[in-house]
Amino acid sequence: MSAEVFSVFYQFADVFAFLILSAAGLAIVFGMMGVINMAHGEFIMCGAYVTVGLVNLGVPLAIAQALAALTAGLIGVLVEFLVVRRFYKRPLDSLLATWGLSLIVTQSMLLIVGSAVRGIGTPEGSFAIGGYTFSTYRLVLFGCAVAVLAGLYVIFMKTRFGVIARATMQNAAMAKALGARTGRIYAISFGIGTGLAGLCGALYAPTMTLIPTMGATFVVESFVTVVIGGANVLLGTAPAAVFLAMIRMALNASYGQIIGQIGMLVAVILIIRVMPEGLSSVLVRRGR
């Protein structure tokens, strides 16, 4: 019996981690900054490829993953400076620009690195409870997802940067008038967002096949989570992930992956219909 209970928790944790890790970066870039970043998946791919590349050079996995997230973050700052900066007042054009970027990046990776890269294998081990065996690494992923949420809370709620960043997102002109260097705030926020995307790729790299289009498998889930979460990263994305993870886990377990995926998307449609501003609008209003 305890095996069944643990199994349910494990499956929930697994889907939750996937949703949070793939959506956290987008929650900042799209949820807070309002940039429809179609290249989100490519930042995830970047994190995965850098991780595998470094591990193949002999760098220990955890350090490789941290460096990969950092790389994606720095590239994000660069992309913000060169491309995204020009589109803050034209969100639909930013969709087009980042989509173009995404196409250029996937095709370049295909041409430069090739169509498939050899994986590095999942670390840690496995453990058994009852008749089931579980991969320890999946629990590490869950731990990382919780840590990412905690980290975001600290950065955006407890630091001076966080206060200025939230002020900038709410009213950039006013923040600027009060002396905030909004340009830099935008660049850093975008960098944090893409860095988190890179972290997602870095963490999932050992468990997946690496191909240039691998980001696509994360993109639907991440957009869906952010859209139903709404503008607030902590009060939106996290509850959205909990909610979607429960639906998906229950349906996956009883009816298989197809129904799990359909059920999750149906739930999303219903939520957007009832709460067009996302979960966070309701939760934030309650909180006041």
Place this chain on the structure above:
Amino acid sequence: MISGRKLGMVLLGAMLGTAASMSAAQAAEPPLKVGLLEDVSGDLAFMGMPKLHGSQLAVEEINKSGGILGRQIELIHLDPQGDNARYQEFGRRLLNRDKVDVLIGGITSASREALRPIVDRTTTPYFYTNQYEGGVCDASMISMGAVPEQQFSTLIPWMVEKFGKKVYVIAADYNFGQISAEWNRKIMKDLGGEVVGEEFIPLGVSQFAQTIQNIQKAKPDWLLTINVGAAQDSFFEQAAAANLNLPMGSSIKIMLGFEHKRFKPPALNNMHATANWFEEIDTPEATEFKKRWHAKFPDELYINDMGYNAYNALYMYKTLVEKAKSTKLEDMRKVIAAGDACIDAPEGKVCIDPKSQHTSHRMRLISVGPKHEVKVEKDYGTIQPYWLGEIGCDLTKKNDKDQYTPSHLPKKS
């Protein structure tokens, strides 16, 4: 009306034939146009790349040795990027605008079924170069890959005998996965085995923690893994990490997806497959072929069976055209109907079956060890693609243009 058209074609073919032999001396004939549709970007690029390479290698070799009927080959490759709508668009473009003499390609069965109605409206021959779930009875299509009677009727009884009667199936959720699972159900039933679970996975899904537990709950003796694409292949890594540790069988792993080269050992340990080609074949003919391939494409990770079949397709086309002395489908089919459509391939001699226009293959059962070494477990010799003929498909008499499955058989007339 039909016979009139046929007669016209025969005459035209004969004229073309004479024209070709006349101008072989003059060597001023326009090249033969070969239309090729293979994904070299998108989710299946890693499989499609060897197909493009195989075609390029064959074209280069044939052109160097004088072409087909003295005519050079011009390869027109378009990349449909794994998108079925693009397959149709590019198929129309090659057939109607470029007026290719032959169309080759397609990776998934979905892309093939998207193309087939378009090909059927023309008189252009179409070569499908993958192993697949079988059953297509269509005069326009020549299938170069292996089919279930060559792959499943060999593999499944062997797996049942070796590992046990309970199987769990993970399959990609489209026609290939669904029909292959149907084949498995039929063969398992005949063997008195039990399918303890079947899970169909949408393409693009990459997370399998729940699937792994569903499998452990069902307690199968072995797994049939017919999951497709890079995302779904993540199953192997995740199952290994969770220490699932079950024997696996498949019709597409190793020789097609070269998972044993893409994943870190021992993720593919204990995988079994029946194949007409895998790069580890070490006969002299195969070794010679591999040497030529790697000389032209030194970075190739693995010569997969699709790439190998794509290579063979051009030699089969050359043989058919030269024996028919014509590039017309009708004339080529007369060569097939006479049972003369054979080539000496790197795997050995392969022939096209007149009734179904599918190819005979020498099948071997291979297994993968903990260090991802590939071992031949059993050599079945040459197996004919007999199933379509047995259930009543006879393209020498009637063009059904249909795809049959164990639950969708031709109507008895």
